Structure formats: structure tokens, C-alpha cells
């Protein structure tokens with residue numbers, strides 16, 4: 001029996017950047033100083049956005065496409081290896 | 090076995106970067122870590138809340154695990170049905186409610202209590218940002234005494250409901266409090282809950298920078314201080330036996346309150362009163378820890 005109306009099942013599909021390139025929200029950018037980093041991975045643990053991974057050189061690497069610039073990583077880093085730098089206009 | 094940072098880093102989570110969550114969102118941090126422990130064999134049920142929005146707009150989703158969005162009061166009832174449906178299909182799946190405090194301590198409490206009493210095989214998680222945040226910071230039954238919200242402009246006058254104890258009074262196998270400031274403690278509680286059967290409940294203190302007016306970068310710090318000032322004690326109740334899981338580092342309550350504008354303007358007497366209430370609760374927990382069973 002046809003209902004005569006289209007039936008839409010609203011199922012969303014998993015995707016990175018589901019809300020767009022959230023890196024554009026950033027006012028300050030976290031920058032890792034590898035000389036100070038002790039690879040404790042606390043920045044990774046506490047990053048709400050899950051944008052920190054291990055880079056090819058074994059140090060934390062930040063995905064700036066999605067990093068929202070909250071600064072939590074810099075706040076929890078025990079050696080102050082992460083600096084928050086103002087984004088250019 | 091206790092989980093380490095290396096264990097957590099090995100496991101894939103179910104959160105994908107670039108969601109609609111505010112910068113520094115505690116609820117997102119809680120989900121990121123919990124989903125790594127729960128693993129991909131997990132189905133989430135989410136009632137109306139910030140977490141509905143964090144998933145981001147249709148047709149995309151920031152959550153890579155199956156997730157069912159459901160009406161505000163219905164999360165625990167829905168999860169009960171989802172678990173039974175999988176069981177009929179012969180599949181053993183973690184069915185997890187991921188709900189806000191409003192959806193738990195107020196609007197969802199009836200379905201939650203029913204599911205707990207029936208002993209449904211689900212994990213119910215309340216991420217607690219201590220107000221109705223998604224609709225613009227209205228007070229909930231979990232908002233702390235004296236906290237500002239848009240509906241408590243002079244500070245809340247009532248005590249919050251003690252939800253973990255309310256659930257524990259149902260004599261369920263597992264109840265735990267957690268905080269995004271203590272992610273290892275949080276992860277280990279999920280690890281424990283995952284391995285148990287029956288109704289399990291985890292209540293997570295989740296910083297909300299726009300709702301609490303706390304600095305965005307201080308999401309972890311606020312949630313650490315909540316524990317270290319005795320404001321949010323971390324404990325678990327396993328088969329009736331209570332155990333305090335983290336010893337607070339004895340910080341003055343003021344340090345926690347000062348980081349959030351929702352507590353701005355409290356007088357010294359009010360802070361003293363809050364301190365007294367907090368310490369009474371702590372001493373009560375110490376007392377309960379000595380009992381064979383709390384319920």
C-alpha cells in the first residue's frame with residue numbers, strides 16, 4: 001500500500017568535520033616546542049577535539065583543520081611545551 | 090588491571106574531530122575517552138541534550154558508532170528495548186545511554202528508575218554539566234546550591250539531587266562517579282562497568298565553559314579542582330560496597346569556585362556554608378566506605 005508521500009529515514013553518516021572546518025573558529029593556535037616536550041601525551045589525553053596524533057618524528061602533531069584553539073592542551077602540559085599563538089587576521 | 094595512557098592510545102574512539110561542540114567541551118572529552126574503552130561493539134542512545142547537537146547537523150555525524158536519538162524522557166526505556174532486540178538477534182552489544190543531567194535527574198528519572206529496578210543489561214551514563222545547557226543555561230535538579238543560571242539569577246536556593254546515591258538505592262551492580270579532570274579514573278570505571286552485567290550507572294562531572302563561564306582552557310583544571318576540593322568526590326559502589334577511588338589533594342573550595350563566574354559574588358559566609366556541606370558529604374562517604382554494604 002503506497003502512502004503517497006516520500007518516506008525519509010534520517011540516518012546521518014559518520015564524517016570528520018561534521019560541523020565543517022572547525023579550525024576556522026580558532027583565535028589562538030597551539031604550537032608544540034619539541035625541545036621541551038617529554039612525550040607524556042597528556043595533551044593528547046585531554047584534547048576535547050581529538051586532534052592530536054603522533055607525528056612522523058614521534059612528537060605530538062596537531063590537526064589545524066579541526067583544532068578549535070581551546071588551549072586545554074597548553075594548560076595541561078607539564079613542561080609548558082605548548083604555546084598559544086595569536087592567529088593572523 | 091588498570092588502564093594506562095598507552096592502552097587508551099591503542100584503542101580507536103568513536104568521536105570524529107570537527108564537531109559542533111563548543112571549544113573546551115567537557116562532555117565531548119568524556120565521550121572521547123569513554124568510547125575508547127567501550128570500543129566499537131557499542132550502541133549509544135541519546136536523549137535531547139547538547140550531545141544531540143554535538144553529533145552535528147544531518148546528514149553528517151561526528152560519532153562513528155551506531156547512535157539512536159530519542160525523546161527526552163525515554164532514553165533508559167529505549168536502551169532496554171535496544172538491548173533486548175540485539176539479544177534476540179544473538180548479538181552481545183554494549184548498550185549505553187549517553188544523557189545530560191536534565192535528561193537524567195529530572196526528565197528521564199522515571200524510565201531510568203524502571204530500567205534499574207528491572208535490572209536491564211545496559212550502562213547508563215549521565216554527563217553532568219549541572220544545568221540545561223542546550224537550551225541556554227536553565228537550572229536542573231543537578232545544579233549546585235548557590236550556582237547562577239538564567240533561571241536562578243541570584244543563585245540556586247535548593248540542594249542538587251544526589252543522583253548516584255538514588256541509583257545505588259536500587260541495589261544495581263555498579264554505580265560510579267567520575268570527572269573529566271581524572272580521565273584514568275574515568276577510563277577504569279568504564280572498563281569495570283563494561284565487564285559487568287546488569288544495570289550500571291556512571292555519573293561524570295563535565296565542565297561546560299559557556300554555561301559556567303569558566304576559561305575555555307581550564308576545562309581539565311576545573312574538573313580536577315572539583316575533586317581536589319571535595320566538591321565532587323570520586324567513588325564507586327560495586328555490588329553494594331562503596332570505595333573512594335581518588336584521594337582529594339585538599340585544595341580550598343575557593344580555588345574551584347573562583348574559576349567559574351557562575352559562583353561569582355558569593356560572600357565569605359556563603360563559601361563557608363558550601364564548604365561545610367561539601368565536607369559533611371565527604372565525611373559521610375568515609376563512613377559509608379567502612380560499611381559492608383551501603384544499600
Ligand SMILES: Cc1ncc(C[n+]2csc(CCOP(=O)(O)OP(=O)(O)O)c2C)c(N)n1
Pocket residue numbers: 137138139140161162188189190191192193218220221222223224229
Ligand atoms: C520533552 C522535551 N522538553 C524540552 C525539550 C527541550 N530541550 C532540549 S535539550 C534540553 C536541555 C537538556 O539538558 P541536559 O539534559 O542537562 O543536557 P545538556 O543540554 O545540558 O547537555 C531541553 C530542555 C525537549 N527536546 N523535549
Ligand code: SF4
Pocket residue numbers: 032036037038039040041042043044060076077078079080081082
Ligand atoms: S603534554 Fe606537553 S610534554 Fe606532554 S606530550 Fe604534550 S606537548 Fe609533550
Ligand code: SF4
Pocket residue numbers: 030046047048049050051052062066067068069070071072073074113
Ligand atoms: S587547542 Fe584545544 S582542540 Fe586544539 S589541540 Fe589543543 S586541546 Fe585540542
Ligand code: SF4
Pocket residue numbers: 109110111112113114115116117139143218222223296297298299300
Ligand atoms: S554548552 Fe557546554 S556541554 Fe554543551 S557543547 Fe558547549 S561546552 Fe559542551
Ligand SMILES: [Mg+2]
Pocket residue numbers: 189190191217218219220221222229
Ligand atoms: Mg546539562
